[in-house]
Amino acid sequence: SNDVQADLKHVLYTKEQIQQRITELAAQIDKDYEGREILIVGVLKGAVMVMADLARALHSHISMDWMAVSSYGSGTQSSGVVRILKDLDTDLMGKDVLIVEDIIDSGLTLSWLKTNLESRGTASVEICTAFRKPTAAKVEIDVKYVGFDIPNEFVVGYGLDYAEKYRNLDFVGTLAPHVYE
Numbered sequence: 650s651n652d653v654q655a656d657l658k659h660v661l662y663t664k665e666q667i668q669q670r671i672t673e674l675a676a677q678i679d680k681d682y683e684g685r686e687i688l689i690v691g692v693l694k695g696a697v698m699v700m701a702d703l704a705r706a707l708h709s710h711i712s713m714d715w716m717a718v719s720s721y722g723s724g725t726q727s728s729g730v731v732r733i734l735k736d737l738d739t740d741l742m743g744k745d746v747l748i749v750e751d752i753i754d755s756g757l758t759l760s761w762l763k764t765n766l767e768s769r770g771t772a773s774v775e776i777c778t779a780f781r782k783p784t785a786a787k788v789e790i791d792v793k794y795v796g797f798d799i800p801n802e803f804v805v806g807y808g809l810d811y812a813e814k815y816r817n818l819d820f821v822g823t824l825a826p827h828v829y830e
């Protein structure tokens with residue numbers, strides 16, 4: 650079947666809940682960065698939805714740039730060894746950078762990315778993620794803006810994929826076992 654709904658078990662966060670939380674995060678970010686321009690950096694591909702919504706909810710002057718990274722590892726587990734597939738177009742010297750992610754799982758990708766961007770002469774590097782799993786606690790990483798702390802379940806939607814699908818859902822839900830079993 651080509652019916653997306655049939656692949657889902659239940660809804661974790663509705664479109665309205667996500668949009669409300671993004672609006673709250675944007676207000677906090679506007680306040681924290683008052684008088685400063687922000688370079689928001691989205692990590693392809695999962696961050697496209699949160700980037701688009703966050704950017705439109707912010708009132709500050711912002712620029713947007715994108716990175717694509719791949720983390721080596723056995724199967725689906727990320728290893729923390731990260732390779733840059735597409736680098737930023739922007740020189741980061743003196744910039745206030747806000748990395749935007751859809752989800753932090755092991756935290757290894759962001760931990761590496763934050764250190765990498767900081768080494769380029771930034772004024773500051775902070776992180777904003779729509780979702781965070783409890784597994785992220787194992788890595789020492791300061792995440793300033795978190796949309797939702799979620800349980801350790803397989804979730805899809807709002808940028809999050811399973812085999813590249815389901816990113817386009819405007820809500821976040823859990824996948825029915827028949828999809829991956």
Ligand code: PRP
Pocket residue numbers: 692693694695696720727750751752753754755756757758759810
């Ligand atoms: C996912 C997610 C984060 C990363 C988090 O991206 O979008 O970027 O994994 O994992 P970690 O905290 O364990 O490092 P993925 O590599 O699946 O690529 P995608 O964004 O293109 O889906």
Ligand code: MN
Pocket residue numbers: 692693694695696
């Ligand atoms: Mn990603």
Ligand code: MG
Pocket residue numbers: 695810
């Ligand atoms: Mg993915």
